[in-house]
Structures are given as structure tokens and as C-alpha cells.
Amino acid sequence: MQVSQYIVLSDSVLADGQGRSVRIVLHSSTGQVYVLDDGILREMLDDHTSLPDAVIRELASAELLVQDGHDEFAVLVEQNIQATTAPHRRTFVLMPSAYCNMGCGYCGQQHFKAPQSGQHRQAVVNRILHAVRAPETRELAVNWFGAEPMMGYAQILDICAAVIPACGDSGVRYSSKMVTNGALLTLDKIRRLHLECQVDHFEITLDGPAELHDVQRPLKSGRGSFARIVATIGQACQDDDLPDLRFRIRTNISRGNQDSHELFASAMKDAGLAHPKVSFYCTLVRPWGNDVSEYAVPVDQVIDVERKWLRAYQANGLATPLLPIGRVTNVCVAVMPTAEVIDPTGNVYSCTEQPLVPGRKGAALGHVVDLQAPRLRPEGRYDSWNPDLLGNTRVHCPTCSIFPICGGSCPLVWHEGTPACPPLRSTMPMRLTLYGESIGLRPVG
Numbered sequence: 100m101q102v103s104q105y106i107v108l109s110d111s112v113l114a115d116g117q118g119r120s121v122r123i124v125l126h127s128s129t130g131q132v133y134v135l136d137d138g139i140l141r142e143m144l145d146d147h148t149s150l151p152d153a154v155i156r157e158l159a160s161a162e163l164l165v166q167d168g169h170d171e172f173a174v175l176v177e178q179n180i181q182a183t184t185a186p187h188r189r190t191f192v193l194m195p196s197a198y199c200n201m202g203c204g205y206c207g208q209q210h211f212k213a214p215q216s217g218q219h220r221q222a223v224v225n226r227i228l229h230a231v232r233a234p235e236t237r238e239l240a241v242n243w244f245g246a247e248p249m250m251g252y253a254q255i256l257d258i259c260a261a262v263i264p265a266c267g268d269s270g271v272r273y274s275s276k277m278v279t280n281g282a283l284l285t286l287d288k289i290r291r292l293h294l295e296c297q298v299d300h301f302e303i304t305l306d307g308p309a310e311l312h313d314v315q316r317p318l319k320s321g322r323g324s325f326a327r328i329v330a331t332i333g334q335a336c337q338d339d340d341l342p343d344l345r346f347r348i349r350t351n352i353s354r355g356n357q358d359s360h361e362l363f364a365s366a367m368k369d370a371g372l373a374h375p376k377v378s379f380y381c382t383l384v385r386p387w388g389n390d391v392s393e394y395a396v397p398v399d400q401v402i403d404v405e406r407k408w409l410r411a412y413q414a415n416g417l418a419t420p421l422l423p424i425g426r427v428t429n430v431c432v433a434v435m436p437t438a439e440v441i442d443p444t445g446n447v448y449s450c451t452e453q454p455l456v457p458g459r460k461g462a463a464l465g466h467v468v469d470l471q472a473p474r475l476r477p478e479g480r481y482d483s484w485n486p487d488l489l490g491n492t493r494v495h496c497p498t499c500s501i502f503p504i505c506g507g508s509c510p511l512v513w514h515e516g517t518p519a520c521p522p523l524r525s526t527m528p529m530r531l532t533l534y535g536e537s538i539g540l541r542p543v544g
């Protein structure tokens with residue numbers, strides 16, 4: 100037997116109720132979390148053959164020990180290939196506007212005002228309808244993305260009015276979500292988007308408490324947006340007609356807001372967002388085809404900063420996925436030949452971070468007016484991401500302990516020659532310790 104490649108340990112030894120030294124152990128490919136005796140754990144990692152047979156059998160049944168020569172990585176990649184190429188699900192990421200009403204310093208997109216032609220809008224609808232009516236299609240996801248998608252609210256209503264009834268007629272399951280800055284949302288618009296357009300999930304960025312958010316994410320008009328966004332989400336939480344609606348609040352952590360965890364979390368609680376419809380997460384400001392070195396949190400502070408934010412969420416009763424351990428088979432739309440991104444001018448891409456980014460001009464695969472058939476989009480740059488991982492690859496994923504729950508993070512960033520690893524790679528051991536504390540284990544020493 101050999102030790103599984105997919106073991107991650109808490110960064111601290113903890114004590115259980117009997118005073119035993121234990122660690123939290125994540126097996127990232129099965130998604131199971133264990134509390135294991137630290138002595139047994141060390142023996143397993145040093146020389147598991149010295150452990151009693153019964154213990155070895157138990158560790159093997161948890162897949163912490165696997166057969167010699169078993170290629171765990173290849174099995175996972177094969178699963179990912181099956182998932183990303185499944186023909187029954189089609190995904191469209193639609194960018195209804197090239198303009199954004201905010202001007203965030205870290206944004207890598209270039210925004211402009213450009214009215215869409217009726218012909219173009221109809222071509223988008225037609226392309227989706229071809230996909231809906233293809234015999235193999237059983238699921239359709241339409242995700243709204245920007246620039247700021249709410250700048251194209253009228254188009255969203257129009258497209259949904261054509262597509263959703265067609266899904267009903269064809270027995271295709273429809274789902275939708277929106278990434279928005281939230282400033283143009285009102286309760287009435289949220290109701291229409293949820294009840295008519297079936298948007299069940301809004302991802303909204305709030306970059307800290309009011310004064311920091313309004314500086315880091317200023318409206319182009321010069322006004323602030325924090326108070327309005329928070330009040331609108333609060334109203335939607337109280338609306339009993341919207342029980343299935345969910346908000347995910349993202350905070351981009353930069354040097355400017357990295358210490359504002361307490362102020363932010365208590366402001367969210369005071370605004371009534373410690374609510375089952377709302378969850379929170381933070382991530383680090385990262386390059387988007389641009390230089391963010393002026394904003395980025397120093398690497399040696401990442402674990403401490405994330406720990407502070409997670410503790411503040413917990414202390415204020417805000418929901419946050421402490422252990423994001425869901426299996427990631429589809430790392431993103433760019434590796435799914437069944438998914439496509441249509442930008443505001445009708446150009447079709449495979450990746451969401453190619454349109455509107457000046458340094459990535461020329462990445463379009465075609466134009467929606469020319470792609471009027473049920474066939475999939477032309478081949479994209481990252482379609483062979485998973486098969487390529489099984490060959491000679493320069494990326495680090497084949498030896499990484501969190502590949503099952505990461506999937507490679509961002510093929511585009513790897514292709515541009517930079518490791519794409521999310522903060523989770525360094526912060527998961529800290530998160531496991533926090534999890535241990537949350538179930539009543541005590542820090543040792």
C-alpha cells in the first residue's frame with residue numbers, strides 16, 4: 100500500500116475531549132474529513148507498515164492508503180474529462196453590455212458604450228434555441244456576466260422571454276445565475292430576474308465596509324454604492340416570495356481593505372445579512388491581464404489575512420464555506436466544449452476573461468451571427484486542458500494534494516506562464532484547524 104496523494108493536514112495539533120493529540124485530515128478526492136490521532140497519522144506518513152493490520156485496513160477503507168502503483172490522478176482526470184464533455188448540458192455565458200457603471204482600479208476590462216443591434220440580439224436567441232432543440236440537450240444554463248450585466252437589463256428580459264418557454268416545450272431543465280456589481284439592482288428587478296428569468300443566484304462583490312468599498316469600487320458618477328446594494332439585498336432576504344433566491348457576497352482583499360474584517364462583518368450582521376439566503380467568501384485581488392502589484396496582499400500575509408476574515412464571518416453569524424471541499428470536475432467554462440461566452444458585440448469565446456481585456460484581443464472563436472447551427476462552438480484554447488494534464492505538462496496540478504477540489508483553477512493563467520493556484524492551496528491547513536476548533540477541539544500549547 101502507499102499513502103494517498105490527496106491528504107491535507109491541519110496546520111496545528113489539537114486536543115480532543117480526552118486530551119488526545121489529534122489533527123484534522125482532509126482526503127480531498129473523497130471529500131471526507133477525519134479527526135485522527137496524531138501519533139497514528141505520523142506513523143502512517145513515515146512508515147505505515149509498522150501499524151497494526153486493523154488500523155491499516157481502516158485507513159485503506161477511507162482511501163487514505165491506496166494500492167501500490169494506483170494512479171489516483173489519472174482516475175480523477177478521466178472523471179473530469181467525462182464531466183466536461185457531457186453532451187446533455189449546454190452552457191451560455193452572456194455579456195449583455197460592454198459598459199460598467201463602476202471603475203474599480205483592479206479591473207482588467209476595458210468598457211465602452213455600444214448599443215446592440217436587433218439582428219445581433221436575435222442571433223444570440225437563435226443560437227441558444229438551436230442548442231435547446233438539439234436532441235441530446237437536457238439541461239441549459241444561462242449565466243449573466245459583464246462588464247456590468249444589469250446595464251443590459253432589457254435584453255436579459257427579452258432573451259429570457261424567448262428561451263425559457265422553449266426550454267419548457269423541449270423538456271430542458273433551465274438554470275441561471277448572475278455576476279453583478281449590484282448597484283443597479285432593486286427589489287423589483289431582483290423579483291423579475293428571479294421569478295421570470297429564473298436567476299436563482301446572484302454573486303455580488305462588496306469590498307469591505309462602506310467607506311472602503313466605495314473607494315475600491317467607485318461608481319463612475321463619483322457616488323458610493325455600498326449602502327444601496329446592502330439595503331437591496333436585505334429587502335430581498337425579507338421577501339417571502341423568494342425562498343429559493345441566494346446571494347453570494349465576494350470580497351476582493353487588497354492591501355487597502357485587508358484589515359477591515361471586523362468592520363465589514365459587523366456591518367453585514369447589522370444590515371440583516373446573517374441570513375440563510377446569503378453566504379460570504381473572500382478572495383485575493385489577482386492579475387486580470389493587468390498589473391495589480393500595487394494592490395495585492397503580500398504572499399507571506401495571505402494565511403493570516405484569510406484566517407482573520409473567516410473568524411470575523413463566523414463571529415458575526417455570517418455563512419461561509421469554511422471547508423470548500425466539493426469535487427471540482429468542471430474547473431470552468433473554458434474547458435467545456437459545450438459552453439461558450441458571447442460578448443456584447445456578438446463575438447464568441449470559450450473563456451470569460453478574454454472578452455473586453457485589451458491584452459487578449461484576437462481570442463474570439465467566431466461571431467454569433469455566423470454560428471447559427473446546433474453544433475458546438477469552434478475549438479477553444481483550453482478544451483484539451485484535462486487530457487493535456489496526463490501528458491508532459493509544466494503545470495503543478497499532477498502532484499498537488501488539492502487537485503480534486505481545485506481542478507487547476509485557471510487554465511488561462513497557467514497558459515500565460517504563471518501558476519494559477521488559488522489561496523486555498525496555502526490556506527487549507529489553516530482552515531482545517533479552524534474547522535477543528537469549530538467542532539470543539541482545543542489548540543495545543
Ligand code: SF4
Nearest residue numbers: 431450451452509511
Ligand atoms: S480559463 Fe481562467 S479565466 Fe478563463 S473561464 Fe477558466 S477560470 Fe475563468
Ligand code: SF4
Nearest residue numbers: 496499502505507520
Ligand atoms: S492550480 Fe494549483 S492548487 Fe489548483 S490543482 Fe493546480 S497546483 Fe493545485
